Amino acid sequence: MVSPHFLLALSSALTLVPARPLSAPAPLPPSEDPWYTAPEGYEDAAPGTILRIRPAADSLVTAIGANVSSIYNILYATTDSFDKPSFAVTTLLIPSKPAGKNGTRLLSYQIPYNTVNLDYSPSYALETQFASAFSDIGPALGRGWFVNIPDFEGPKASFSVSVEAAHATLDSLRAVLAAGQGLQPGSHTRIALWGYSGGSIPSEFAAEIAQLYAPEINLSGTAIGGLVANMTHALEVTNAKSYAGLAPLVTLGLATRYPEVQSYLDKNLKPSGRYNATMFNSAAQMATFDAFGAFVNQSIGDYFMTGNEWLYATDLEAAVKRNWQMGKFVFAPTAPMYVYKAIHDELSPVEDTDVVIQKYCDNGANILYERNTVGTHQDEYVRGNARAWAWLVSVLDESYEEVYDSAGCTIRDVTIDGATTPGGSMMAGVPF
Ligand SMILES: *[C@@H]1O[C@H](CO)[C@@H](O)[C@H](O)[C@H]1NC(C)=O
Numbered sequence: 001m002v003s004p005h006f007l008l009a010l011s012s013a014l015t016l017v018p019a020r021p022l023s024a025p026a027p028l029p030p031s032e033d034p035w036y037t038a039p040e041g042y043e044d045a046a047p048g049t050i051l052r053i054r055p056a057a058d059s060l061v062t063a064i065g066a067n068v069s070s071i072y073n074i075l076y077a078t079t080d081s082f083d084k085p086s087f088a089v090t091t092l093l094i095p096s097k098p099a100g101k102n103g104t105r106l107l108s109y110q111i112p113y114n115t116v117n118l119d120y121s122p123s124y125a126l127e128t129q130f131a132s133a134f135s136d137i138g139p140a141l142g143r144g145w146f147v148n149i150p151d152f153e154g155p156k157a158s159f160s161v162s163v164e165a166a167h168a169t170l171d172s173l174r175a176v177l178a179a180g181q182g183l184q185p186g187s188h189t190r191i192a193l194w195g196y197s198g199g200s201i202p203s204e205f206a207a208e209i210a211q212l213y214a215p216e217i218n219l220s221g222t223a224i225g226g227l228v229a230n231m232t233h234a235l236e237v238t239n240a241k242s243y244a245g246l247a248p249l250v251t252l253g254l255a256t257r258y259p260e261v262q263s264y265l266d267k268n269l270k271p272s273g274r275y276n277a278t279m280f281n282s283a284a285q286m287a288t289f290d291a292f293g294a295f296v297n298q299s300i301g302d303y304f305m306t307g308n309e310w311l312y313a314t315d316l317e318a319a320v321k322r323n324w325q326m327g328k329f330v331f332a333p334t335a336p337m338y339v340y341k342a343i344h345d346e347l348s349p350v351e352d353t354d355v356v357i358q359k360y361c362d363n364g365a366n367i368l369y370e371r372n373t374v375g376t377h378q379d380e381y382v383r384g385n386a387r388a389w390a391w392l393v394s395v396l397d398e399s400y401e402e403v404y405d406s407a408g409c410t411i412r413d414v415t416i417d418g419a420t421t422p423g424g425s426m427m428a429g430v431p432f
């Protein structure tokens with residue numbers, strides 16, 4: 001039953017949308033902005049229903065440049081990892097000259113924001129924290145594609161709660177297709193997902209569960225790189241190394257949605273000493289690179305009375321099982337995939353990705369998986385960018401069958417050396 005309050009809120013939200021943005025001042029941070037709360041009765045709205053929509057800040061339109069005509073923030077209904085009602089925000093960028101021989105094109109670009117601080121959500125921080133993404137977004141708009149950038153971590157910034165992230169990503173597609181801003185409905189829009197590292201999580205899980213959760217969303221392809229296919233293993237290999245800060249970030253992310261994880265932390269983090277609860281919990285306010293700096297080379301077990309056993313605690317098991325392992329929801333995704341990964345990726349071992357892709361391939365998926373013989377996790381960010389872009393162009397602009405093998409799997413080692421400095425890369429210069 002849809003409550004009358006909800007319908008009222010919804011109709012006033014929609015009628016207040018100007019056909020073209022008039023003037024939008026700089027918004028407040030999400031943690032302080034009432035716009036980032038769900039209207040009463042949102043629980044009754046179907047996932048993907050638009051709850052609020054407003055023009056994004058004028059400064060963002062100016063910063064993106066001539067390829068964009070307008071930008072909207074949309075708050076929409078979705079579900080959390082328990083399939084309970086939730087909400088999330090996405091940013092929809094409208095190209096100046098929408099293109100597509102037949103229908104429209106939509107790139108859903110999942111930014112690896114990797115934090116438990118809501119104020120780093122891309123809808124708010126795109127211009128300040130993630131401006132390096134403009135080198136992908138600008139050309140995508142220039143091709144006439146619409147671009148969707150969901151705050152897939154949701155209203156509690158639940159980093160690594162992957163099922164919620166997948167729901168938020170798929171529901172953001174439903175919302176933007178319904179927004180009436182030029183995207184053509186259903187099968188008349190070709191949709192591709194793209195994400196690296198922390199952006200591979202929502203992208204992969206969304207591609208994986210799309211057929212179960214949103215069967216009417218017809219993905220044309222998914223490009224994912226630097227996959228964190230098994231987060232537990234990633235925390236094992238990063239412990240006491242440069243990315244040790246990943247552990248507090250993702251564990252605090254789980255705790256935002258799993259009370260038993262929170263209570264485990266409350267009971268087992270050491271109250272004092274150099275490695276204490278205050279320090280561990282302070283990661284919840286940090287941006288990714290700040291956390292990597294603060295915890296560099298630390299052994300995270302030192303923070304726990306349980307030592308290194310913390311990672312295998314039974315209180316973490318349910319959350320970990322549901323959210324930290326790719327490839328367990330379906331036999332194979334239905335849309336083609338492009339997967340790129342450095343063999344020497346020091347953040348998440350390549351074997352974990354090999355296992356997931358091999359399983360999909362055994363079950364009939366259509367995947368091109370390129371393992372780079374050189375470079376680190378961060379290098380592949382930059383070096384994989386051009387290959388991912390070319391693949392996405394073929395998928396969205398309908399030359400895929402001519403350029404790539406559209407049946408079965410191709411798994412190959414490549415050697416792509418060269419630039420690792422910012423330029424044309426997704427999130428260049430921003431770690432992870
Ligand atoms: C264009 O789209 C229409 C309707 O979606 C479809 O019937 C037709 O086959 C498409 N043509 C091409 C060339 O893809």
Ligand SMILES: *[C@@H]1O[C@H](CO)[C@@H](O)[C@H](O)[C@H]1NC(C)=O
Binds near residue numbers: 067134138140141142
């Ligand atoms: C606009 O799109 C064109 C064509 O894709 C691209 O070459 C250019 O770099 C884009 N401009 C900006 C500011 O992103």
Ligand SMILES: *[C@@H]1O[C@H](CO)[C@@H](O)[C@H](O)[C@H]1NC(C)=O
Binds near residue numbers: 187219
């Ligand atoms: C889904 O997309 C594929 C290729 O993009 C197309 O062949 C198929 O007809 C589409 N199905 C629906 C239900 O729109």
Ligand SMILES: *[C@@H]1O[C@H](CO)[C@@H](O)[C@H](O)[C@H]1NC(C)=O
Binds near residue numbers: 233236
């Ligand atoms: C993920 O990694 C952990 C830790 O190495 C391991 O125990 C577990 O078996 C792995 N999961 C899968 C599905 O391989």
Ligand SMILES: *[C@@H]1O[C@H](CO)[C@@H](O)[C@H](O)[C@H]1NC(C)=O
Binds near residue numbers: 272274
């Ligand atoms: C917690 O750790 C921080 C950083 O090591 C330290 O500055 C602080 O004094 C510690 N607090 C307690 C209560 O030990």
Ligand SMILES: *[C@@H]1O[C@H](CO)[C@@H](O)[C@H](O)[C@H]1NC(C)=O
Binds near residue numbers: 297
């Ligand atoms: C972390 O450890 C590596 C390898 O031992 C070392 O090269 C680096 O300087 C250390 N970083 C810091 C900030 O201590």
